[in-house]
Amino acid sequence: MPVPEPFARSLAEASAPLADRFHATRALMEALVAPLSDADATIQSMEDASPAKWHLAHTTWFWETFLLRDHAAGYRLYDERWPFLFNSYYEGEGARIARFSRGMLSRPSLEEVLAWRAHVTTAMEALLGREELSSLVELGIAHEQQHIELLLTDIKHALFCNPLGPAMWEGAPKPAEERVAAGWHEHPGGIALIGHDGFGFAFDNEGPRHRVLLEPFALSNRLVTNGEWSEFIEDGGYRTSSMWLSDGWAWVQREAITAPLYWRDEEYFTHQGWQARDLNAPVTHISYFEADAFASWAGMRLPTESEWEAIGQLGDPASGNQLDRAEPVLPGGSEGMFGDGWQWTRSAYLPYPRFKPAAGAVGEYNGKFMSGQFVLKGASCATVRGHSRASYRNFFYPHQRWQFTGLRLARDLA
């Protein structure tokens, strides 16, 4: 089910009218769940993941709470019992169900949630033109786009947990073209400017823009591939403790990890079910621990966030293999710094100098997660085109890998 064309085009264009981008985002999420049954949209496969229906509802709760409730005169909540169900983690917004109980919400049904979405989308019309709300609306759009990506990765995991390995979309992916020469982006070091410059929307954690000092380095011009990962496995990568961080090695042994998530024999699990694995495509669904071990094995290292960003600033963040419409997503065709898979950096997710969280409940958005996680840069095949930026800071715990997470190698220059 295609997103209506005028909307689809608006997604990637920051210059498109705000209202268009709002509608395009809302419509895209709804188009993505079209292949799902009510039951598909209800199940939760692990604590890290949420049901598809929950994503549909939670993003709607965001608009209803922070825009309609607070700014639309006389707006009444669609259902007063639902905020308890669909608040995610905003302590400032009161109690909410335990995270792992999201999978118990067979009611409201998918149909009821979609009706709520339509109601809220319509009610939002009146606010989209109000200048003083535009930054909140921008935030809401960005928030909903994040949940579009999570919806895609969460439902992939849920379908994977079904021994039947059901496909969300029929058909088979087309193979990636063989990559020709791998090369390097070289950087002479020196002072670079990092972080968002304040023109246009960004999350609070991307700023303030600040100077960093870099030593000369090089970044690979492409992501590590499935074929290269197979060599790592064949060379005993998962059995050689000296390549691993201590926590990583403990994780490998405790969880009996021997390959990326979703690998099985010569196949991998995709939104189109089990498919032959494409050796030329970028590897994804690896943890930080695995990415770091691979880099050690390859005699290189992961980039820092600043290094990545210094190079990434030169690219077009709306380029590459990213999400434009409700279609199967799979790494495969990217060139450039964005698309295919998020790229682990060796930088912990910590506040930038003089970072201040946004005020109010929306300020709980980013700052409170600044411990124990690593930054990922770029964008994946499941990222809404136009959503990411060079300054974008994605973050996950080092063992997590149900996102489209891959790696790009770095090395020091003399």
Place this chain on the structure above:
Amino acid sequence: MPVPEPFARSLAEASAPLADRFHATRALMEALVAPLSDADATIQSMEDASPAKWHLAHTTWFWETFLLRDHAAGYRLYDERWPFLFNSYYEGEGARIARFSRGMLSRPSLEEVLAWRAHVTTAMEALLGREELSSLVELGIAHEQQHIELLLTDIKHALFCNPLGPAMWEGAPKPAEERVAAGWHEHPGGIALIGHDGFGFAFDNEGPRHRVLLEPFALSNRLVTNGEWSEFIEDGGYRTSSMWLSDGWAWVQREAITAPLYWRDEEYFTHQGWQARDLNAPVTHISYFEADAFASWAGMRLPTESEWEAIGQLGDPASGNQLDRAEPVLPGGSEGMFGDGWQWTRSAYLPYPRFKPAAGAVGEYNGKFMSGQFVLKGASCATVRGHSRASYRNFFYPHQRWQFTGLRLARDLA
């Protein structure tokens, strides 16, 4: 949705034709899920419980495996991938999904499972008249009736886990009448015959029939009520360690137990949602630990299985508040030994003298559970009328309480 009348009547009559009872049972389970959406039927709220859809499918798997596959010439499996999904615990029938993954089966859909049911029910027609299969068919009917009860208790738990507390059926239950005089069934002791006598169907664990020696005792003529349980609570029942078994006290403290399952203020959760608690109705949803503590508090004890059965043999197992059709179930109106709630005995679930499990995979049915559990006797409001017998041995672990489990007091006579 009523079960077609001729079928409903057949359920409780052992003399009804086998084919009628087969169809009535199949139809009843299907009628019970009529109020459920695909999503309702898919969710699994805890490891002890299974999705409604799984019950529909597992019972169908039973017929397809042990009857059609083994005895219907040329029968081909409806879907070769499904036995892996819907085998419960029969090691002899091969691998199966981990118990707590049953909640991941959004596919096949409820509709597909119902289509499979219809297919299997039709295919079974040809076998229902074959004399040599009649005991297997009886077993299958009894098996499906057990899953009818589990379906009702499992979906109740799942709906309870939703903060909205959705009702499966609309309306409110009608109150139980006030019980008048409590009295006692007295028994002089001596040798009694216990266990199934071999006439008609019984599970293998009910036999062989054997003699037991009883000391004089009395059984209450009714179950303990919600009102009496409230007195126990008010008297500090859940805070007084001396009334409890050691394992029970540890459970109370670890789980912060302060009331039966499903109690909240003056309400309890039912298939009709949250309702005012009926003080005159029998208490249910209590664990063995709680039943034993209550009996200690009351200065009495729980009956043994033999004592219960010696009295229960005199009653009509098809009487009382049991399940006849697809309607809300709730303890309330019973007299006699059967109905309202299963009754905890102080007897461990162990083999009778000279017990031999049935041969083959169906022999895995009962014997292998003979450690750590206690016997319950009688029948509940969710038991298909006609399913239970005086010799029937229900069994659960002492902490479990999501079934309709209650208690009847006993005492020694001089």
Place this chain on the structure above:
Amino acid sequence: MPVPEPFARSLAEASAPLADRFHATRALMEALVAPLSDADATIQSMEDASPAKWHLAHTTWFWETFLLRDHAAGYRLYDERWPFLFNSYYEGEGARIARFSRGMLSRPSLEEVLAWRAHVTTAMEALLGREELSSLVELGIAHEQQHIELLLTDIKHALFCNPLGPAMWEGAPKPAEERVAAGWHEHPGGIALIGHDGFGFAFDNEGPRHRVLLEPFALSNRLVTNGEWSEFIEDGGYRTSSMWLSDGWAWVQREAITAPLYWRDEEYFTHQGWQARDLNAPVTHISYFEADAFASWAGMRLPTESEWEAIGQLGDPASGNQLDRAEPVLPGGSEGMFGDGWQWTRSAYLPYPRFKPAAGAVGEYNGKFMSGQFVLKGASCATVRGHSRASYRNFFYPHQRWQFTGLRLARDLA
């Protein structure tokens, strides 16, 4: 270190003066810890086990609390802080440390605990002649003898957890003689009297004496041996789910069980360190689950408690391989119903008809454990000779096996 001879002799003779038996028991426990360092006596290897020092102290707490504090005029507690440390599970006696914190008690030292023991033993002299206290003293002696056995099995486990496998006593055990003909004790069935007759000391759980009805059966005249257990292993016993109870099979898989506890290649761990395994000696350190599976494999069954007792009443409970002095203990030489290893029965540990727990805190002794455990009969090589009786009811959970637990086969007679 031998127990002084007059004391040792008193242990097994019920007719010996109470004071002699008191002193013999106290002295025996102290003699057993002579090979242990303060550190050996302090460590706790698992929640089920307690440090040797704790056993020394807890038994002393028992005398100080229930005898000296309550009955010796003017007695003052040796140290008012110690009851909190050394109460085991008597809720009636107030708070106590979490069970798994017993291993944190490096203070008081072994020497201090032994000094406390000496103080309490001396103080007890004045009470030993008081007739009205004699049953409490009997209880205290029996209680201390139980802890002697636990001390031996707990320290064995602790030393086993040290990769050095240190020996508590030097030297090697002498081999068991080869058993000649295995035979059967046959019993014609009928009414038997079971439970303690009230002459002499018994725990409250052994009574009241009552009639039971037995069907004709036979008991093996000896325990299953290590050699026979090896055959079970070689025949795939631990890999064949059909032989196991459901909970047992889950335990085997979860814990990766492949042999009795303490087996390693052709050796087993003993109080004398790692030793060649004696094929003719009775197997011990098996769980109920294993015993039950072995019996299934052998085409037989475990005896019921009543069956065992009906035969056991004919034997001398002070015969066989039991504990007389502070020497290494190991199954090996027994004939008869007592000694070598406790014997799992298929009877759950439940109250006898009309059982009433003893009044007061000492009444917490047995009754509150009556759920989830199985009865063992007989006596082991670590049981103080004179401690057990035909009516004795030992009990453990079906997965536990750090005691000297073995099995004797039973079968039905026509």
Place this chain on the structure above:
Amino acid sequence: MPVPEPFARSLAEASAPLADRFHATRALMEALVAPLSDADATIQSMEDASPAKWHLAHTTWFWETFLLRDHAAGYRLYDERWPFLFNSYYEGEGARIARFSRGMLSRPSLEEVLAWRAHVTTAMEALLGREELSSLVELGIAHEQQHIELLLTDIKHALFCNPLGPAMWEGAPKPAEERVAAGWHEHPGGIALIGHDGFGFAFDNEGPRHRVLLEPFALSNRLVTNGEWSEFIEDGGYRTSSMWLSDGWAWVQREAITAPLYWRDEEYFTHQGWQARDLNAPVTHISYFEADAFASWAGMRLPTESEWEAIGQLGDPASGNQLDRAEPVLPGGSEGMFGDGWQWTRSAYLPYPRFKPAAGAVGEYNGKFMSGQFVLKGASCATVRGHSRASYRNFFYPHQRWQFTGLRLARDLA
């Protein structure tokens, strides 16, 4: 028991002969365990901690393995079974016991371990003069000094777990003097040089020295005190989610944290048992989560590692309240950047640019822990004087707090 004076003096003087510093360090660790019994030295109170005896042995294993075995011709291992027991985490050195089994090592005894120490110390004499080994010897000394601090914090925790709260040393601490004016170290920002300069010993993780860019900032001239922490508590610090990192808030709720570790009413637990809490002394035994929440509450922030080091380079790392001899340790008297408590920074423990781990098994020392932990700077009252440096990088997980961990506030300058 004092360390022999010439040795004590050598500890803090980098210019002292290597052999003197070796002997001083060995002697200090032995002097510290003088108040401990064999049992005290054997117990392990949690997985994070190790028994005192284990520290004595592990440090000896280090010398025996990396110096004597590898470099002393003809040296034979004192006991070939012991490396398995006393290797900590060096995968390159083969198998070792599970970390939480260290508390099972009642054998070898404390006396045997001390004899081994003496043997190895003597054997080391011959190597101390060999120039090519001096950096390995330096590493061994630094390694042993780290374990001296761990020994002190681990035994503190073990004694705390004993409800008797035993004191390791008698007497009461003397109170800290009231701090007068709190002030600020201001820094104008700009390029600073960070990391070890290569003169003298440092751990591999401290280098290479490199440039960083700082924004203007100020650091408090003293640590936060117990009195200030009490205000935080009284102001609801532990109950206000908005002050906490998300992982920190989850930890507070899961563990029911309401105060620093070792606080009880107006007391805290010390090596001298329970003592009145000194309000003027620096707070310690706080987690990163707590430090970060306090800084939020105070309207400030934690320093980065670079900020701290830029200021710390100006101070004397051998000044302040640090460990000189075997005496009770307690925060209290420091001025300056070093001593009293390690100071949490907001910097994750990650590799410096161009960091390369040392080659061989000793290279497992630091690099493999570079995920999930935060850097602490300075030194504590339990740090051997002379051990720390401005470039020193201590690191722990954000929830850990059994070390002497405190905080120094930072703020931005315009």
